[in-house]
Structure formats: structure tokens, C-alpha cells
Amino acid sequence: MGHIEKVFWQNPPMRDTRPLLLNTDFPPLQRTALTTLQVNLGYLCNLSCTHCHVNAGPSRTELMDRATIELVLEVLREKNVKTLDLTGGAPEMNPHFRYLVSEASKLGVEVIDRCNLTILLESGYQDLAQFLADHKVTVVASLPCFSEQNVTEQRGKGVFEQSIDALKILNKIGYGVDETLPLNLVYNPNGAFLPPDQQQLEAEYKLRLSEDHSIVFNQLFTITNMPISRFGAVLLAKNGYEQYMQLLKNNFLALNLDTVMCRTTVSVDWLGNLYDCDFNQMLETPMSVPVAVSGSASGQGSGLDEMIASDRHRHLRDLLTTDVTGHPIVIADHCYGCTAGQGSSCGGALE
Numbered sequence: 001m002g003h004i005e006k007v008f009w010q011n012p013p014m015r016d017t018r019p020l021l022l023n024t025d026f027p028p029l030q031r032t033a034l035t036t037l038q039v040n041l042g043y044l045c046n047l048s049c050t051h052c053h054v055n056a057g058p059s060r061t062e063l064m065d066r067a068t069i070e071l072v073l074e075v076l077r078e079k080n081v082k083t084l085d086l087t088g089g090a091p092e093m094n095p096h097f098r099y100l101v102s103e104a105s106k107l108g109v110e111v112i113d114r115c116n117l118t119i120l121l122e123s124g125y126q127d128l129a130q131f132l133a134d135h136k137v138t139v140v141a142s143l144p145c146f147s148e149q150n151v152t153e154q155r156g157k158g159v160f161e162q163s164i165d166a167l168k169i170l171n172k173i174g175y176g177v178d179e180t181l182p183l184n185l186v187y188n189p190n191g192a193f194l195p196p197d198q199q200q201l202e203a204e205y206k207l208r209l210s211e212d213h214s215i216v217f218n219q220l221f222t223i224t225n226m227p228i229s230r231f232g233a234v235l236l237a238k239n240g241y242e243q244y245m246q247l248l249k250n251n252f253l254a255l256n257l258d259t260v261m262c263r264t265t266v267s268v269d270w271l272g273n274l275y276d277c278d279f280n281q282m283l284e285t286p287m288s289v290p291v292a293v294s295g296s297a298s299g300q301g302s303g304l305d306e307m308i309a310s311d312r313h314r315h316l317r318d319l320l321t322t323d324v325t326g327h328p329i330v331i332a333d334h335c336y337g338c339t340a341g342q343g344s345s346c347g348g349a350l351e
Contacts, residue, residue, distance in 0.1 A: 007331075017227055017236060017237040019229070021228070021343065022332050024333045024335070029262065029263065029328070030263070033325050034319075035082050036083040036084075038085040038278060040061050040268065040269050041087070042064055042089050043057070046119055047118060068316070071272060073103050078221055080319055081109065082109065083110045086100070086113050086114060087114045091114065101131075107321035112261045113139055115142070118159055141163075141184070142186045144190060145190065146204070146205050148160040166208075175183060175217075181219050182219075184217065186221045186305070190296060193233070194251060198221070213282065221347060221349075226343035228334055245333060248336035248337050259303075260335075261277065261337050262280075263329070274286060274315060276330050280330055
């Protein structure tokens, strides 16, 4: 496979937007029943993309270990979670990825692989597409645009061509064709603006990819860029942070509060810590969920015990003893990114 040239600023001076986000007037939110476990298997990736909110890249070493993988599977079993949503980095680069997918599939859980496509062409991963098909994994593939120039700006030279090659491989084995093998694409804006209408853009994607490359897929998900991590650092460097935040707030739509993904999803980092969403994970803002404590030697828990427990990071182990339904969601100003315009989630527009 040809060398992929990384985007020119894969190691920008990182100014943190977190202090600017915490003082918020965003409306309070509460959880409903847990249906989805979104698990970040690590920050290692073969790409470094401008819109990447986890700062993933080839030099990252954080990867979920086997013991934590086993705990993920235990939570899936015990809590009857319907969907396992695997992210990274490139989640497939975790050495335990295939084990986790295989075991979760046996439980009847829908497994989603958030794939950057180019990983399917990397040495050692050429059989990955067939593995995903054999286990009926839903592929959600990042393709920021059907334009080569646009993709190059976000993801680096050569990525567009390899993404097209990978999509053809997926189509050939049934993805986007067989109803049991869903292939969904993800669009991210390549700048500080909101995504266009998802339905209209999906029709344009399907037309262009079909006519230009004979590629088919099921759905297009439009996802708003969040003012955090790498994208947030660029906004600050270009003095565009305040303007972008005002854009998000000006387009706030209260109806989107009913369907934001944090109400039904728990995000898990590579260490097994819990967050209300993937974006809070990157901001290192853990879930605010009371947890069971063992109590004192006499067997009785104290108020002090509970306060100490409530200040620590929540972990996968806590999900085995805690029902998160009804608990408050930790919010900040970046939440406006999920509720602006059509709304945005890992499943695309909310409207």
C-alpha cells in the first residue's frame, strides 16, 4: 500500500478549550434506559485527521487491555445492552478487537465498527473486511466528503483513493448490498460551519459515489465538529472559537434534547472509565453517577463513604451494580454542538 501523507498540522500547538466550555447555560439533561455501550479501544490510528476529537494517530500507545475487554463483555451480558459501538483511534488496531467482536456477536449484540476505511488496506488487516462480514458487524465508515480535495484537506494525501478502494472491497463482499451488512458513511464539515441537510447530502453522496466509483451504501450520517481537542485547538489558533460557539448557540433547537445520544449511551475509555459521551471523555469529564460502596467494617455505609465514592471516576464495574436511568448528564457548552440545527450524534442528524 502506498504511503499516506499525514495532514500538515497533525501535531499542532494544542490549546485546550475545556476551561472555556465548563461554565454553561445549556439545559439540564437526564438519562433514560441504557441501550448502547460505546467503547473506545484506544487512540492508536494509522491516520491523523483534522476533525478528530480524540487526537488519535500513529504515535499513540493507549490501548484497552484484555482484562477490561472481559469486563465490557460482562456488562453486555449482565445489563442486556443491545448495541456495542466500537471506536478509536482505529478500533481494529487493538490486538483484542477480533476477540471482542466475536464474543459480543455470540451474545446477540449489534456490533458497530467505526472504521476509517484505510485500515482495511494496511498490512496485516487485508482479511478484516471479511471478518466483519462473517460476524455481521455494522460498518460506520468515515468519508468526510465525496470530493478528493476536501478529504485530502481533512485526512491527508492519498486517503481519498484508499477510502474508495476500501469501499469497493466492502461492496464486493456484500456491504451496502446485503440487508444484513449495513454500510453507513459519516460526513464531517471541513471547517467551522454546520453540516448541510443530511437527507439532501445523502442523496448527493449516493449519486456521486455511484456515478463516479460504482459504490453503494445505506445511510449517510452528518456529524457536527465539536469545539474540543484538535478541532478546538485550531479554532483557538485561528481566533475562531467565539464565532463558532455563537454559531452553535444561535442554531440551538430544543427538540433535539429528546434524542441526544447521551440519554441512552454510556461512553467507555480505554481504561474502562465511564463518561456520558465520547466528547466528555476527551474533556476528561466523567459521569456523575452515585455508586454502591462496601461501607465500614460494621457493614454500614456512611455519608462520607458515599461522598468520597462520588468524586472518583466511574468504571465499568460500577455499571454492574448501578442503574443509570434517571441520573443527571454532565453538560458543558460543547453540548450545543449536538443540538444545533438538525442535531448531531454518532448516528447522524437527530431531526
